[in-house]
Amino acid sequence: MLEHERVVIHTGRRSRLPVIVAVHSTALGPAAGGLRLWHYPDWRDGLTDALRLSAAMTAKFAVAGLPSGGGKAVVALPERGELDDARRRDALRDAADAIALLDGVYATGPDVGTSSEDMALIGETTPHVFCRPTALGGSGDSSPHTAQGALAALRAVSRRLYGTACLDGRRLAVVGLGRVGARLARLLAAEGAALTVTDVDPDKRRIGDELGAVWRSPDETLTADVDIVVPAALGSVLTRRTAADLRCRAVVGPANNQLATPDVADLLHQRGILWVPDYVASAGGVVNAVSTELHRASADEARARVRAIEETVGEVLDTARRHGRTPAQAASELARRRLHAAPDPAAPPTASPGVGTR
Ligand SMILES: NC(=O)c1ccc[n+]([C@@H]2O[C@H](COP(=O)([O-])OP(=O)(O)OC[C@H]3O[C@@H](n4cnc5c(N)ncnc54)[C@H](O)[C@@H]3O)[C@@H](O)[C@H]2O)c1
Known part of the structure; x- marks a missing residue:
């Protein structure tokens, strides 16, 4: 059974590429989520990705309380071959047309294969876009806010494990020093954390040196004898094998899709390793962008919502402990509860204070 409210598939008028927009749920408000411009063996794999990722966005916003x-x-590119600039622009304009036709049911932002600058181009066709460059009135690069949100999640975990949100002297291992990871490592160093860091790019060692961090290989960092491992790179870093080798007490970080398979969350739980679901710990960037650009919250309100990830993670961990669940189960139950509590969109409207504008 299709659990999505609406799925549209167009052949791009200009690019002739498949453009897919999946709206999973508008129970809590108009849908939002990134535009992925990516290569797939078959365009139907792009459809599968859009269905899966849009459902994950519903859970992400529900848990974040937005x-x-x-x-x-998704614009599904063929498995081989790169788009030249002109065809890439055509693909983005085709996506913009599909989004415009939805007339506010869905707003888009950057994702794998797209950037803030691409959102500026989409903004020429439709206002239903976020994370455009700051020079154009958008909220720009989301990674500083993603890093702040991950820091908030780490504080909540520290409170649970050590009775204090303070990370001073805590041993943390950051895997990946890209846009989010480098910022997060800087925030953690400023908090006084003792850092071990890594990246597959050896040039990133400079960042570690600057922060006085220990530099190790990616494998050594993941299995280092530390308090918390912080995944901030790409790919499914938590496999059955790595879960067995971990020596930390918790894994909490901004990387998406950390689990190779869902059962790894249970394995971590059995080993007494606390894992905060990635869609909870990585929400800061989208929370800030959607709050400021779609809900017209002030910069201060948006920052407060990013900081509130600390309370959200605390609530998820408390619920998990109380009911003997994993944090992954507790987070998805929280999302389900919030969705079921939402008013029926088919019901007649009543005056409601709401949160900002939609
Ligand atoms: N940018 C955001 O606002 C945002 C929001 C939510 C989630 N995320 C997630 O956070 C993660 C990082 O995003 P980013 O924007 O910093 O990406 P990025 O491309 O800037 O950085 C990724 C870094 O990871 C390194 N890396 C790749 N594979 C690695 C490996 N196996 N071991 C160690 N290092 C490796 C890369 O060299 C790079 O430095 C991604 O999983 C992304 O999906 C980012």
């Missing part, structure tokens, strides 16, 4: 629903757009 009045937004889950959506995702």
